[in-house]
Amino acid sequence: MCCIALESWFQYKEHVCMVFQRHGLSLYDFLKKNEFNALDYSTIREIAYSIFASLYYLHEGIELIHTDLKPENILFVDELRETSAEPRSKPLPPPASTEIKIIDLGSATFEKEHHSTVISTRHYRAPEVVLQIGWSYPSDIWSVGCILVELYTGHTLFQTHQNLEHLAMMEAVIGSFSSEWLIAHKDDKNSSIPCFFESSASDPNVWTLKLHETSSETKRRVKSLKRLSEIIPSKEHIDFLDFIKKSLDYDPSTRITAEQALDHAYFDCLREKYRKNEDGNFGEKHDKHQSSLGLSVPSMSTSRSTSSSVPKTENNQEDQDIRRDISKVL
Numbered sequence: 001m002c003c004i005a006l007e008s009w010f011q012y013k014e015h016v017c018m019v020f021q022r023h024g025l026s027l028y029d030f031l032k033k034n035e036f037n038a039l040d041y042s043t044i045r046e047i048a049y050s051i052f053a054s055l056y057y058l059h060e061g062i063e064l065i066h067t068d069l070k071p072e073n074i075l076f077v078d079e080l081r082e083t084s085a086e087p088r089s090k091p092l093p094p095p096a097s098t099e100i101k102i103i104d105l106g107s108a109t110f111e112k113e114h115h116s117t118v119i120s121t122r123h124y125r126a127p128e129v130v131l132q133i134g135w136s137y138p139s140d141i142w143s144v145g146c147i148l149v150e151l152y153t154g155h156t157l158f159q160t161h162q163n164l165e166h167l168a169m170m171e172a173v174i175g176s177f178s179s180e181w182l183i184a185h186k187d188d189k190n191s192s193i194p195c196f197f198e199s200s201a202s203d204p205n206v207w208t209l210k211l212h213e214t215s216s217e218t219k220r221r222v223k224s225l226k227r228l229s230e231i232i233p234s235k236e237h238i239d240f241l242d243f244i245k246k247s248l249d250y251d252p253s254t255r256i257t258a259e260q261a262l263d264h265a266y267f268d269c270l271r272e273k274y275r276k277n278e279d280g281n282f283g284e285k286h287d288k289h290q291s292s293l294g295l296s297v298p299s300m301s302t303s304r305s306t307s308s309s310v311p312k313t314e315n316n317q318e319d320q321d322i323r324r325d326i327s328k329v330l
Contacts, residue, residue: 002054004075004103023101024079027151028071030095033080036154037091041237044151046098047074048243049270051144054102055258059137063111066102067119069143071150073104111136117190123156127170127177128252130163132192133185138252141261145247152240153231164196165218167209172225174248179207181251239266 007019025033027047039047051074058064066073077099080092109115119129119139126142129135149157157173160166171177177197183205186193193207200206211219228248232241243266246256256264262271 002050002100002102003057003105004101020103021101022079024076024095026072027074027076027100027147030076030080030092031071031151031154034092034154038154039151040094041152041240043094043098044148045240045266045270047100047151048144048148049262049267050098050100051102051147052258052261054100055137055140055144056262058108059140059258064105065109065111065135065137066105066140066143067107067109068104068121069102069140069147070121070124071147073102074147075101075103077101122161122166123158125166126252127167127250130166130192131185131196132190133188136252137257138255141247141255141258142252145244148247149228149231149244160221162218163192164210164214165222167196168211168214168218168222169225170250171209172222173228173231174245174250175227177207177209177250179205182207239264239268242266 004020004023007021009016009018011017031037031039051069055066058066076095076097078095078097080095107119109119115135117132118125119135120126120143124143124146126135126139129139146157158166158169160169167177182193182197185191186197186207196210197207198210200208214222228244229241232244234241243256243261243264246264247261249255261267
């Protein structure tokens, strides 16, 4: 299991204290200790696979959305061991093990529970959350896409604290929002699309971001950003670029799912390693992502849609057992 496990808990002076396993550095602390140098490409891929395997369990197995995925909430299982206390002249070597644990599920939300308006730490917040048009499992996928680019470059992809600037940065890196998609959701309940986008005077079917309302400092920061294809050289890492593009799809209904991510070409060199069962055989569609990662996911009769109104299978006994044992995951 790639999620933190609750060992025990106790109450002290009206405070609930929870005991967890001890693990290593978070991805953020590793980057910081490494002076924000990028991680090795193969290391990023292994970490990415583990993260999406965890999301596959959370999304498909127990219908839970993490809602706050960021480098601080992903730990290496093993503690970092430095061989020398002397100042480093070179980046840290990759960790001995890339096994990770996702932590801090305090704000995690079941799909059928009430969804708060705003989730996620700003830099990893999906566009549907910024625009307040409803969110679901795909918001976690967007967050992971941002995290992986950060591991690749060593720097936060969207370093901002303002909605309009955030949207402008998205367009600078990924491309313009689709007018068709904006129009389809501009009248959704609580939608803030009209606050940040406007229709063209010459063509009401063309909607653009209100960049004229941004400050000169925002314009400068946005202009300094590189396109995604410049950040990730397509000739060298074409599969990774395609994977990130699918993870950072503006439309949550077409954004890649955790299950689809595990089948992406980006993970081809890892798939056999994680698909093989202990007896040397290969599992079925849902089993193939579970065996060596220790995942336990109930079979689904149909694939889940990625839209914010996700159709659900009826709860069977297995689903109910998983929900009763949620403390093992949380």
